[in-house]
Amino acid sequence: MRSQNRIHKAEKLINPVSHIKKIFVEQGVADLPYTQEILKRAATIPVEIINGHYVPGLDANQYPRNLTKGKQNLLLCRNLGHFFKPCPATREYRCCDYQVINIGLNCPMDCVYCILQAYLNNPWLSFFVNVDDLLRELEAAFAKNPDRFWRIGTGEFTDSMALDQLTGLSQVLVPFIGRQSRAVLELKTKSAAIANLQGLDHQDRTIVAWSLNSQPIMREEELRTATLDERLQAAAQCAAWGYRLAFHFDPIIDHPGWQEGYATTIKELFRQVPSDKIAWISLGALRFLPPLKQIANSRFPKSRFFSEEFIVGLDGKHRYFRSRRVDLYQHLYRLLKPLADPKTCIYLCMESDEIWREVMGFAPEDHGSLAVMLERAVF
Numbered sequence: 336m337r338s339q340n341r342i343h344k345a346e347k348l349i350n351p352v353s354h355i356k357k358i359f360v361e362q363g364v365a366d367l368p369y370t371q372e373i374l375k376r377a378a379t380i381p382v383e384i385i386n387g388h389y390v391p392g393l394d395a396n397q398y399p400r401n402l403t404k405g406k407q408n409l410l411l412c413r414n415l416g417h418f419f420k421p422c423p424a425t426r427e428y429r430c431c432d433y434q435v436i437n438i439g440l441n442c443p444m445d446c447v448y449c450i451l452q453a454y455l456n457n458p459w460l461s462f463f464v465n466v467d468d469l470l471r472e473l474e475a476a477f478a479k480n481p482d483r484f485w486r487i488g489t490g491e492f493t494d495s496m497a498l499d500q501l502t503g504l505s506q507v508l509v510p511f512i513g514r515q516s517r518a519v520l521e522l523k524t525k526s527a528a529i530a531n532l533q534g535l536d537h538q539d540r541t542i543v544a545w546s547l548n549s550q551p552i553m554r555e556e557e558l559r560t561a562t563l564d565e566r567l568q569a570a571a572q573c574a575a576w577g578y579r580l581a582f583h584f585d586p587i588i589d590h591p592g593w594q595e596g597y598a599t600t601i602k603e604l605f606r607q608v609p610s611d612k613i614a615w616i617s618l619g620a621l622r623f624l625p626p627l628k629q630i631a632n633s634r635f636p637k638s639r640f641f642s643e644e645f646i647v648g649l650d651g652k653h654r655y656f657r658s659r660r661v662d663l664y665q666h667l668y669r670l671l672k673p674l675a676d677p678k679t680c681i682y683l684c685m686e687s688d689e690i691w692r693e694v695m696g697f698a699p700e701d702h703g704s705l706a707v708m709l710e711r712a713v714f
């Protein structure tokens with residue numbers, strides 16, 4: 336009971352939905368029962384029905400200057416494209432064969448390094464309410480490849496749980512994936528907004544995941560996100576509800592005191608969360624598309640970490656020099672390995688075989704592939 340109270344207090348403090356000042360609804364979806372459900376939950380947030388895709392008062396031509404204001408406005412609309420596609424990984428590095436469900440765009444939280452600042456081209460948040468189309472698309476993909484193992488995430492173009500208390504999407508997706516025999520859903524977040532996950536028939540097919548970082552980075556570079564304690568308390572609560580967990584140290588950022596910062600986070604992780612519930616832990620050093628640096632510097636002029644030296648990787652993204660990346664990874668891996676459950680898959684996100692061997696002593700192919708390693712960690 337005590338831990339329940341703590342979770343509810345955390346949600347009251349950092350529920351990202353509280354940042355939304357206005358909801359816009361595309362006229363064509365206004366009468367959908369799911370839209371109406373969301374508007375009922377929105378209670379006191381003002382609502383405006385609009386024609387078309389553009390939120391009035393937020394000029395897409397002024398992006399990203401109006402991104403801070405844009406994050407206070409949510410558009411409920413129809414996804415006219417595909418919901419389900421492979422993660423936009425790059426051929427040059429080891430990827431994990433992830434599939435992405437595009438549930439919406441943009442995020443009410445605001446991380447200095449967020450790649451979405453450079454990917455998106457309008458400032459508001461979008462959430463796609465034609466969820467029946469999404470489920471139909473998933474069913475068709477599963478039926479077409481019945482033997483394939485599907486690892487699916489919703490956190491590619493938004494945070495998986497940031498709007499969940501408004502949208503209730505987890506209550507649809509988690510039981511749906513629970514009914515599939517060859518799929519797992521990963522819900523990745525920096526919030527502690529997990530209340531909707533309680534009591535769902537997840538069938539051990541949903542993995543709730545948090546991005547973690549050194550606390551100075553979490554405090555200074557991840558605005559409106561949950562604190563380390565709030566994230567770990569939420570994770571412990573999900574474990575108590577029977578969910579398996581995952582953690583992503585991504586982006587690992589070189590900053591003064593980084594060794595101690597990451598060591599403290601890792602110590603706290605294993606102090607607060609049962610290690611045998613952790614399916615996987617990923618490590619990924621900071622990488623970014625060149626335009627992100629300029630956007631982030633203009634929005635967050637006090638941030639310093641983009642001023643380090645970087646090389647341009649084979650995928651066109653800026654990264655730390657190889658020796659620096661190896662230093663960062665080796666430090667975290669040495670701390671994680673003795674504390675992690677032997678079944679937990681610790682992996683590098685978007686790195687070459689050479690770096691894998693230097694850090695871990697093997698490459699994914701030695702164990703089948705990264706996708707196989709992750710599949711084994713779940714089944």
Ligand code: SF4
Nearest residue numbers: 442444445446449493
């Ligand atoms: S929580 Fe994720 S999606 Fe949201 S701003 Fe931060 S990095 Fe971007």
